[in-house]
Amino acid sequence: MNRALRLGSRGSRLALAQSEGVAELLRTRGHPVDVITILTPGDHRLPGSPLGDGVFVTAIEAAMTAGEIDLAVHSAKDLALKPTPGLLIGAFPERGDARDALVTARGGGSLSTLVRGAEVGTDSARRRSFLLRQRGDLSVIPMVGNVDRRLARLDAGQGAAILLAAAGIDRLGLGDRIDQRLEPELMAPAPAQGALAVQCRVDDQPLLDLLAQIDDRSVRLAVLAERAVLDSIGATCGSPIGALATQVGSRLHLLAAAVRPDGARSHTVRLEGGATEDDAMRLGAEAGRELAAVVEFPR
Numbered sequence: 001m002n003r004a005l006r007l008g009s010r011g012s013r014l015a016l017a018q019s020e021g022v023a024e025l026l027r028t029r030g031h032p033v034d035v036i037t038i039l040t041p042g043d044h045r046l047p048g049s050p051l052g053d054g055v056f057v058t059a060i061e062a063a064m065t066a067g068e069i070d071l072a073v074h075s076a077k078d079l080a081l082k083p084t085p086g087l088l089i090g091a092f093p094e095r096g097d098a099r100d101a102l103v104t105a106r107g108g109g110s111l112s113t114l115v116r117g118a119e120v121g122t123d124s125a126r127r128r129s130f131l132l133r134q135r136g137d138l139s140v141i142p143m144v145g146n147v148d149r150r151l152a153r154l155d156a157g158q159g160a161a162i163l164l165a166a167a168g169i170d171r172l173g174l175g176d177r178i179d180q181r182l183e184p185e186l187m188a189p190a191p192a193q194g195a196l197a198v199q200c201r202v203d204d205q206p207l208l209d210l211l212a213q214i215d216d217r218s219v220r221l222a223v224l225a226e227r228a229v230l231d232s233i234g235a236t237c238g239s240p241i242g243a244l245a246t247q248v249g250s251r252l253h254l255l256a257a258a259v260r261p262d263g264a265r266s267h268t269v270r271l272e273g274g275a276t277e278d279d280a281m282r283l284g285a286e287a288g289r290e291l292a293a294v295v296e297f298p299r
Contacts, residue, residue: 004032005207008060008069011037012146017171019073022093022198025214038063061087064199070207071200075168076192076223079199081231090211091198092219096167098194098244100127100187102180103169104161105154110180114138118160121150125261127163129240130187132263147172167194185268188242188257191226195219218247221280228284229256233292241291243284250275256287258295267294 005026009019016035023033038060060072061084076092083089102111111134114120121143122128128140141159143150147168154162166181198214200207222245229243230236243256252275259266269290273283 002031004034005071006069007033007035008038008063008072009035010060011039014147014168014172015073018075018196021171022073022091022196022214025093026210029210029213031210036069038069061199064201070204071198071211074197074199076195076197077190079192079197081227081236086202087199088202089197090200090208091215092223093196093198093214094216095196095219095222096170096194097181098189099166099184100182100189100193101164101166101169101178102161102182103151103154103164103177104179105157105159108179109161111135111182111186114160119158121154121159121162123150124163124190125238126190126240126242127187129259129261129263130242130257130266131163133259133266134186134263136263147174151177165189165193184242184244184255184257188255188268189244191230191241191243192223195223197223221245221247221252221275221277224277225252225254225280225284226256228281229254229288229291232285232288235288243287245280245283247275252280252283254283254287256284256291258291260295265295267291 007019007023009015019035023035026033057074057078063069064072065086116137117139119139119141120131121141123142123144131138131140143153143162147164150162150164166178169175169178198211200211225245226243230239230241235241240261241258243254245252245254252273254271257266257268269287271283271287273279
């Protein structure tokens with residue numbers, strides 16, 4: 001394949017960093033890539049408005065379907081659970097840190113050292129619920145916007161700390177702002193958090209063959225298992241459910257957890273299974289069913 005590839009991306013600094021990272025992987029294999037910025041509904045939503053499934057990818061998928069771009073790089077956790085007809089994920093490159101991160105206003109703090117009643121900002125119902133499970137005395141405040149905007153609001157005195165995805169901070173070269181990387185047992189990450197999904201049209205076989213060269217099979221299995229937790233019980237990316245799968249040799253290990261929105265009750269599942277795509281989806285579905293049977297949560 002010798003054509004120049006058109007890669008559609010959101011215009012945020014993080015989205016462009018993610019897209020350029022994948023573009024460089026393809027360029028090093030001899031394929032020119034042009035990154036094209038596309039405005040999405042999620043980029044201009046009003047503060048406090050709900051964050052629905054696929055809000056950041058709809059416009060990009062439409063451009064791909066129309067043939068205006070050839071591929072796109074998404075945060076895998078933002079993709080709707082049901083695939084868009086005519087499109088598929090050609091590659092899951094190497095994954096970033098899947099954990100959530102605590103950034104404090106003064107630096108050097110941790111979840112345990114925040115003073116009673118401290119205000120912690122987040123745009124995630126999942127993070128809010130898991131935070132209250134650990135520290136019910138804290139005050140959670142809404143904190144929307146991209147990573148740079150949230151950090152700026154924290155630096156301007158809005159809250160004592162914020163919760164963000166560690167991978168996003170790392171990809172912006174701001175990892176030194178992180179005070180604590182929260183272990184999955186403490187705050188189960190969003191399914192597919194830290195993973196990137198490279199999407200293209202199903203009928204573009206030359207591009208699919210190229211993307212296969214940058215696909216990380218262990219990441220693909222983990223994403224399938226984690227998202228199957230949500231899919232099996234009709235939950236969404238906004239539900240207070242977390243999951244993280246890791247491949248160890250020929251086995252796949254899955255941690256999944258659900259918590260009530262008020263943090264009053266939670267349940268954690270740990271399962272192990274084979275390392276095929278079918279195994280991964282069965283493992284996630286089994287974990288989801290157990291969570292649903294123990295913890296009621298909004299869908």
